[in-house]
Amino acid sequence: MTLTNNTFIGEYAYSLDSKGRVNVPAKYRQSLSDDNDSTFVITRGMDSCIWVYPLTHWKEIESNLRNLSSISRINRTFVRNTVRYAFPTQYDKQGRITLTPSLIEYAGLTKDALIIGMVNKIAIWDPATLKLIDQQNMEIDIEAYDDLAEKIIL
Amino acid sequence: MTLTNNTFIGEYAYSLDSKGRVNVPAKYRQSLSDDNDSTFVITRGMDSCIWVYPLTHWKEIESNLRNLSSISRINRTFVRNTVRYAFPTQYDKQGRITLTPSLIEYAGLTKDALIIGMVNKIAIWDPATLKLIDQQNMEIDIEAYDDLAEKIIL
DNA sequence: GGAAGTTACCCACAACTACCCACAATCTTA
């Protein structure tokens, strides 16, 4: 029994195998609701990581995209960029998903893959890349950060 | 069993053969619902690409066109331009569709063809042309783009 | 009507992918 459907938290360190497969944390598999049919949609995320959506969440995005007319240039561009690198995968009997060479290169993955729950989606990072991004984020707007914290953490 | 009917996402790099045929990604063939009868309607798209509609989607466009009175000059012109370059094709046993010389020229295709899912239709690009368009789009209205992103991606 | 060109259908094959089984390490439970 799962408490929260389609909710992903926590960090997991796995390895990328020679076939480009990464494990999906068992906890995530359990919290994935049945109407996802063991399927995730994988795509490029921001800051060179990979985003992994549960199918139901992706479908919401998709239905929003469906309503954008292709006559507007900005819409066309947005749809194309959003969808371009995305594709659905079912995890195999061992609970792994296969990444494409293109995504592996984008995220700079080599041997290790860090999987981080982002509540409604999952992020896959190369550990070194994430470290770098975190260092850059030291220069982030501290006040804005604290404002957020006060609102949300209580 | 298909998860998502008539939904096309992802990017695929194929080659145009000497007979003007391009492969339709296997994933797209699977997600094409049966009432399309393996048929796509191919036509000119915006920005020198080729648009490929599943038959059912094209029929919606057609029925909208049907309701436009030919008395208005603007309607006549619009109908003509929309329908002019469109024609239906079934994909062959190997899953390929044949493009006309006219469309190949319009899209500037030579050897490589980039196929990009646009959710409710498919676009075929010459890789170099798309690169150029993408560069031009760097000058797009960033704020409007980000607004879209915040609304849709979450 | 017949030649030349075009199109539709078929077969072939290399590369790749999805599916399966195996096993060691870890966690659970009695």
Add this chain to the structure above:
DNA sequence: TAAGATTGTGGGTAGTTGTGGGTAACTTCC
């Protein structure tokens, strides 16, 4: 603590996918 179940990782194999080209039917033009 011991037995059993679960989890993470590796690799083999059969089926699928992408690509090329051959042949017969059909169209077009003289």
